[in-house]
Amino acid sequence: MYTLYDWTIIDDDGQAVLENGNRLLIGNGYMAKRGTVEEADPPCMPAIILGGVYDKHGDRWREPVNAPDPLFTVLSLDGIPFTLAGENLSTHTQSLNFRYGVYSRKTTWNTKDAHLTVSTERFASMDDIHLLCMKYTVSADAPVSPRVEIHINTDVCDLNGPHLGDFRFEVKGQTRTLICETLEKKIPIALANGIEGGSLSSIIEENRSSYLLDLDGSNPVELFVFGTIWTGLDADDPLENVEKSVLRAKKAGWDCLLAEHKAKWDEIWRIGDVVIKGDDYAQRALRYSLYHLHIIAPRHKRRCGNFSIPARGLSGQTYKGAVFWDTEMFMAPYFLATEPELVAQFIRYRIETLPGARRKAVEYGLRGAFFAWESQETGDDACTDFNVTDVFTGRPVRTYFRDKQVHISADIVLAVKRYVDATGDFSILKEGGLELILEVARFYLSSIYYSPERKRYEALDVVGPDEYHERVNNNAFTNRMILMVFETALTTISLLKEKDAIFIEALMAKLNFSEDFAFMQAVMPCFYVPQPNEQGVIEQFDGYFRLEDCSLDVVRSRLKDPKEYWGGGNGVASTTRIIKQADVVTMLALFGDEYSTFVKKANLAFYEPRTEHGSSLSACMYALLACETGGSDWAYPFFIKNAEMDIAGKGKHFAGLVYIGGTHPAANGGAWLTAIHGFCGFSLKNNKIQVTPRLPSHWQEVMFRVLLPDGLHEVTVTRDRWDEKVRGQNV
């Protein structure tokens, strides 16, 4: 069972191996290492996921590469390794300090002669993103001579691998190196590890270092292992780099490296921390959520182009390690307030993947930019037409995420618009941002239809956020988002025209956009967005109100298999009003200014009981909207659900037969959104902070910081007032 303390989470039984892999994850944006013990074998899903490095094995799903483990260490006695599964296990705890991203484990085994204890600490350096550091301490209460073996373990776990080949090892003293390459694109992956410790009798065997430890029954033995990883995407000669990195690390030593690492974290928390008074659990859970965002934030400059944050962060290979709308919609707001340069990076990643989005549009006979539902490094869609496996037949199920969930393109435009609105930074528009907006507008213009019967333009055959209902017409959310794209295109052109008419003229000419522009202006007044009915409820899509109106329990009772997919052709939810996640409510949360409190309340009351919340993207939208209608206490459980998503580890682990476990950065971002935008009523417009306090009734105060061009602003919100002061200059 795990326990959450201030800045620390401790698991004292090690039973939930897969959950702990996520729960105790460490990382630095370049890579993340799952919270498994040093000796973990593939069924425990150990992994070091490298952000933005992908590989495809045969006709399997393309997914991120799980690197060999340079910290792999096994303790043994008389040739028998100590493991968590062994009968000689006495006690075991694992923990994570999420103030500084330090993973620890302490395990004691009973041997014939002594109690033998291994204590380790490790971190993925925030200072040198290529560096993993571990302190490995062995102690015993009586003399005993176990053996410790350390090597770069290439026996990694893959969902759809293997992904690496052509392994070449080399050993130089206490340093060993490995160079290998990905199968598909032959990207070199280089690793090294170096070992420091007391005077050790080591035997360098083939590919592994082996040490016999003569424990005297009182003094522990400490080993320090420094692992480094570089790829061909980072440097021309990654092998040279890993060697240099290791030497540098060994020279600096554990204490120094840890201090540099902590200094970076101190700076992160100086800007990004949130302090909640009156609710210790919320405080801890929110900080834990923010931690998970920081360990996957791509702060480093990549040689090969910008990267963004995948939907499961760097916690594994789930969802192909791909970037979804989660980043723009659920994570970007936190970074927009605290590290807007990261949002610019997310946007640059999308600008750089415009060619992929254009290719996808062409694939469907359309024009403009149809962004990938699951975006990897090129922007080509990693999503297949068969994204779920039927539990009854084992056959792939045709799903429509790839071809019909068209709102992704608009979601990206919204992030651009919000970034520009909040920061006033127009440069990104000229560096491809406006081109992106216009290409997205063009995409929708090329896909919409006109109904002569209803005398309006409509968006047909889409999948909205609620994925259980596929191929629907006039999804309120999608239609409003499309209209937002047109509005943003129009206003952005107007705005930039004033600032730089020549640029606009050149861009319109380059994109040959004049005809589309005229058509867009004609479409806008006739573009259909579903409106509230007499009860104030907005129909999620055409015909939704005709669906069976039964309860969540009734739908659940129809399941024949707990792993069944609820959506798709034969799903239990598809033919009912039960929805997977916030849909109309997401629209209302995004476009709140346009709807009355009556409408917001009516839709909350209508849709919430009909929502499975089968996605980490759901709770936060309900909570945000509830806060706007005086329902902060009602919203509180949704906030907690988001904030503790990766603590509790209760998220869905399967969709059909496909493993979908991992961390939930969108929920992490959603927790901040609810706390700050929801409970504090915060918003940012033209570099100005606005706050409307509406804290849950047991909260006393919230302090958060916002980084604006004029410096770091500290905002303190109490039950009935708020205060803002500038704490420091821009960093």
Added chain:
Amino acid sequence: MYTLYDWTIIDDDGQAVLENGNRLLIGNGYMAKRGTVEEADPPCMPAIILGGVYDKHGDRWREPVNAPDPLFTVLSLDGIPFTLAGENLSTHTQSLNFRYGVYSRKTTWNTKDAHLTVSTERFASMDDIHLLCMKYTVSADAPVSPRVEIHINTDVCDLNGPHLGDFRFEVKGQTRTLICETLEKKIPIALANGIEGGSLSSIIEENRSSYLLDLDGSNPVELFVFGTIWTGLDADDPLENVEKSVLRAKKAGWDCLLAEHKAKWDEIWRIGDVVIKGDDYAQRALRYSLYHLHIIAPRHKRRCGNFSIPARGLSGQTYKGAVFWDTEMFMAPYFLATEPELVAQFIRYRIETLPGARRKAVEYGLRGAFFAWESQETGDDACTDFNVTDVFTGRPVRTYFRDKQVHISADIVLAVKRYVDATGDFSILKEGGLELILEVARFYLSSIYYSPERKRYEALDVVGPDEYHERVNNNAFTNRMILMVFETALTTISLLKEKDAIFIEALMAKLNFSEDFAFMQAVMPCFYVPQPNEQGVIEQFDGYFRLEDCSLDVVRSRLKDPKEYWGGGNGVASTTRIIKQADVVTMLALFGDEYSTFVKKANLAFYEPRTEHGSSLSACMYALLACETGGSDWAYPFFIKNAEMDIAGKGKHFAGLVYIGGTHPAANGGAWLTAIHGFCGFSLKNNKIQVTPRLPSHWQEVMFRVLLPDGLHEVTVTRDRWDEKVRGQNV
């Protein structure tokens, strides 16, 4: 095993009870009695289906009423009934004379003392449609005294029943009556039976007549049972009518009634027979097919309105006893050539159900006439949104026959157009036919969309004839049919305007059609119909060519359960190019004048290997098109498949877990279509017969007759020539 002789089909083992029920069906358009033995119990699916009488039990499917059996007879000895399942069964044969629609059975049982034989004959009178006649003969080779019990059996088999209640019996001498009523609409159903025979010692017990037969070992005993059925839809006092009918029958006697019945059949065959020289099997199978059309043809005038032919005829309750496009598309051509008044009746049935079609359009937010996919007596759709049951979960599967298979409305218009083209009878247009055409045009006009991107009108989100691919855009067949509706509306208005301008003006005003008319004219030049690609192949719908291209065997090998539905969300065919039945090929067969032989051949070659032919509507279209391209021998097996469909009884018996067995009148009609339109190259335009001989290579000659206003034409087609002579005046 069954054997097909000239005009007779004999089954000599009685094993295939359900198949024989269809195979040996007798009927007269008003009703049909399944080919089960007299003593058959519900698991054998005995039935007397009344055309156009429906009932709905609770929330189950609405289906045709299976009437009580006035000919129900059981033979017993010492209280033990003789059945086909008894160990004492010696021999059993059943047969059908399909020249005259006479069912026979002969069964011998071993008793302790003798061999006891029952021989029966029965027919559904073509002369008096309310009358069923049976001769029941019992003989033995040694003295024995069995008991025979005859009563009106109310223990009927229903798929979704029971449908009848409030049973009231009455006995008057050797005549007994029953009146009961349907549950939903309280339609009275009256039955009577009367028994004639030698001097019998009878005991009238409660609800049954019981006779002890003293067989002397040489002389058989003959009983004659006359059963009559009238409903409240036929007369105000059906009870009075059944009594009168029985008395009349008893008075006339078996021989006389049989002679009158045969005379009607002689007249039917005088007009409707086809004579094939050089292929005995084809001759027999085709006549057998035509027999099945005649026993369900609604020749009688109904007090309650016109009726048509359901997709499974009157063979049972499959497909809810509903009328599908089968009638207009596959059966009407035969009757158009031989008894055009029947086609007029089919059309009048559709005209009378226009209100239901209008209601259905309104239900979907559209205007005009959206005809029911499964039409019962009111034209409201009997088809549900869940028409298949998933074999793995037992849950209903959402299917789209009802809401998306919009071509049904156009199919009806095509039948009207063909009827008027062939007969020159414009009166039907003024009696509602043109209103129907315009309302169908309006329906499509209200449902189509304009694509600004492609600058054309499109028909989106439909199901074409190939039901395995649901919710497709721009199905070539459907789009061409919609355009045909517009063309027909336009030309029919022009034509009638010349003849009766006032009528047209009044109709346009009544229907308020002027705006639609103008819009229709604007749409026609911009309405999209998919065209052949460079290889000459027409894509069945947008994106069809993107589907997995695998063989029928591969798709079949993916089945996990033989009863699985191939279509729908999770069906094995849905995501592949494998189609259920002719789709593009149907379009080419219907609009052959518009396409080159190259295109026809290309599509035959492309689509045929990809067609499961999982519908009786498929083979005939492939055969027709093949004949047009010189492929009569290639088409021959398809002809045979259609012609022997109800002989072999190999049609699908299940879709998912739903029973779909019964006769296949569309295949019966398809056999004639292939023989006459295909092999003989017959067509009818403005009352003129056109023939292009293209017989299969082993056929010597085909003779068929066509009824035109100037008389009965006899057409003789040989391998290289044809001849036509008028045989008689119009009848």
